[in-house]
Amino acid sequence: MxxxxxxxxxxxxxxxxxxxxxxxxxxxxxxxxxxxxxxxxxxxxxxxxxxxxxxxxxxxxxxxxxxxxxxxxxxxxxxxxxxxxxxxxxxxxxxxxxxxxxxxxxxxxxxxxxxxxxxxxxxxxxxxxxxxxxxxxxxxxxxxxxxxxxxxxxxxxxxxxxxxxxxDADAHDRAVALVSHMPHLLSGLVAARLEHADESAVRLSGQGIRDVTRIAASDPRMWIDILSANPGPVADLLTEVAEDLDGTVRALRSLQSADEEKRREGATGIEALLRRGNAGQTRVPGKHGTAPAVYESVVVLIGDEPGQLARIFADAGAAGVNVEDVRIEHATGRQEGLVELVVLPTAAPALTAALRERGWSIRP
Known part of the structure; x- marks a missing residue:
């Protein structure tokens, strides 16, 4: 070409x-x-x-x-x-x-x-x-x-x-409904709860809510075009999600009951959903598109200053450790944050020791 x-x-x-x-x-x-x-x-x-x-x-x-x-x-x-x-x-x-x-x-x-x-x-x-x-x-x-x-x-x-x-084209459309289109709508549903929430509550936001709502920042007009072209498969999946939500709401209400048996039933229902979530999450491909490996995290306190991330990566490299993934959580109202370096379990002790030796503050 x-x-x-x-x-x-x-x-x-x-x-x-x-x-x-x-x-x-x-x-x-x-x-x-x-x-x-x-x-x-x-x-x-x-x-x-x-x-x-x-x-x-x-x-x-x-x-x-x-x-x-x-x-x-x-x-x-x-x-x-x-x-x-x-x-x-x-x-x-x-x-x-x-x-x-x-x-x-x-x-x-x-x-x-x-x-x-x-x-x-x-x-x-x-x-x-x-x-x-x-x-x-x-x-x-x-x-x-x-x-x-x-x-x-x-x-x-x-x-x-x-x-x-x-x-196959139609198999693709069902697949992207599952891994792209439905998650986008669910992200938007969660983010919409924040629109009129009390400021005191929103200020407590951590990395979890940032992860869940990140894709909700996309252009709505673009997504109307996308969803208009694939509404059936997305609606089918959301119907299944709605059924799970109904069951989860009932389980949570049971946890409020004065009846111990109902509370146990509620806890069992919530646990079953969370375990299904565990099982589904393990199927998401990891690095290089393969099944995800088991990793450990080394959490480092980092200042909000130019060059800090470059320094920490350089120090990890000098220790001979390959960083598989990185996540950053900023501290609300403070000029610092936490950097989570995701590495293979065998590399975590060496990385922790090397970073401490170079003056970094490691968090448990």
Whole structure:
């Protein structure tokens, strides 16, 4: 692939363009907002000038509601040898393309894809060339997909350093309802409880509430587009969640009972739910997409000063310890916080000793 056309210069489109441009592909940028395309070009994502002729691959990165019509236009005028989209739902666009009367030979030049990566921020200024590195990128070829188009899509995934995953389109939509769309709505439901809460309560917020509500900061307009394209599977999952919530409420009410037997029943119900949660959480892939390993944490008190994080990572590196993950919890109203360094159990004692030796305050 030598040339590409990226249609839609938001977070995903610009990030793809940055990755491709950085690896020698000549990228042309198009957006309904010409200023946004110019911004992406100024960031080094390509040129906002039109290509002289058909490109090797067109990448459609527009909101789900506009994917099918944009694809139909690109395929209809032969703007590219192949065409893919990166929308978060996959079954709908192909069915809509067929409904629009797209010829079978044109459909063969299209493949639906979905990079499983993103941020709470949107727009070209939030884009990074490494956004997809190590992340799954779903491809949904059909029996009719042209082999050359599949190869072009695989090349994009490789250039973005993502991990290709081949799935059926409708199976993909059910999967993202479970791991992306439903969690976003639940995050919003929890965050909505904070809107009118007493300030004295909100000030007690710790890392737990920050973790749960982080994705609730995303653009609601974008999520209306996403959810409108995949409402059925999300509604089915939320129905199951609602049943669990009803059972949890009943169990909690039982814990208020004066009857000891009812309190025991309530505790049993809550424990069963939490244990199911434990079992589900262990299935979430860990580092490198494999089953999560057992880790230990070394918690360090850190001042809110420039260079502190760099120092602590350098000291961990000097001790020969690889930090698997890191979490930061800021102390409310104080110029300090806690950094939780997640490491393999065998490395925790050495890291603790090394950091203490270098003057860091380790917390239990």
């Amino acid at each position: 030598r040339t590409a056309l990226v249609i839609g210069t938001g977070l995903i489109g610009t990030s793809i363009a940055l990755a491709l441009t950085g690896r020698g592909v000549a990228v042309h940028l198009v957006d309904h907002d010409a200023q946004q395309a110019r911004t992406a070009a100024a960031l080094g994502a390509g040129t906002d000038g039109p290509p002289a002729g058909p490109v090797d691959l067109a990448i459609v990165a527009v909101p789900p509601a506009h994917v099918a019509t944009t694809l139909a236009d690109v395929l209809g005028r032969g703007a590219a040898r192949g065409c893919l989209d990166v929308a978060s739902v996959k079954g709908g666009p192909r069915r809509q393309l067929e409904a629009l009367g797209t010829a079978p030979e044109a459909l063969a030049r299209y493949i639906g894809t979905h990079p499983m990566s993103g941020r709470e921020k949107s727009g070209p200024l939030a884009a990074t060339a490494d956004l997809f590195e190590g992340r799954p990128w779903v491809l949904t070829p059909t029996r009719d997909t042209d082999t050359e188009v599949l190869n072009l899509a695989l090349e994009v995934v490789a250039l973005c350093r993502a991990v290709p995953v081949v799935m």
